[in-house]
Amino acid sequence: MVTKAQVQKILRTCDDPELGVNVVDLGLIYDIQISKKGFVKVIMTLTTPGCPLLDYFVDTTASKIRGLKGVKDAKVEITFDPPWDKSKMTKIAKDQLGLD
DSSP states (O other): OOOOHHHHHHHHBOOOTTTTTBBBTTTOOEEEEEETTEEEEEEEEOOOOOOHHHHHHHHOOOOOOOHTTTTSSEEEEEEEOOOGGGGGGGHHHHHTTOOO
């Protein structure tokens, strides 16, 4: 069975094409749910509600998760509650972007 750690690891290969930082370190991943049958649901947000890359993020993250051994299917749900802000970023992401 796939683990949350494996899903997080693969999502670290999914970068925001505008920022060049992965979705995990940006703090865009809010929850990862895995069923015993291998279905994965990721709840994530975007930096802004009007982000033009919504389809890119949904398609890319789901596709990467589906490539993991033991995953039957993956669904990505976008939410803006709570809204994203810079405090959700890891130190790594802040350093990459030159933020304090």
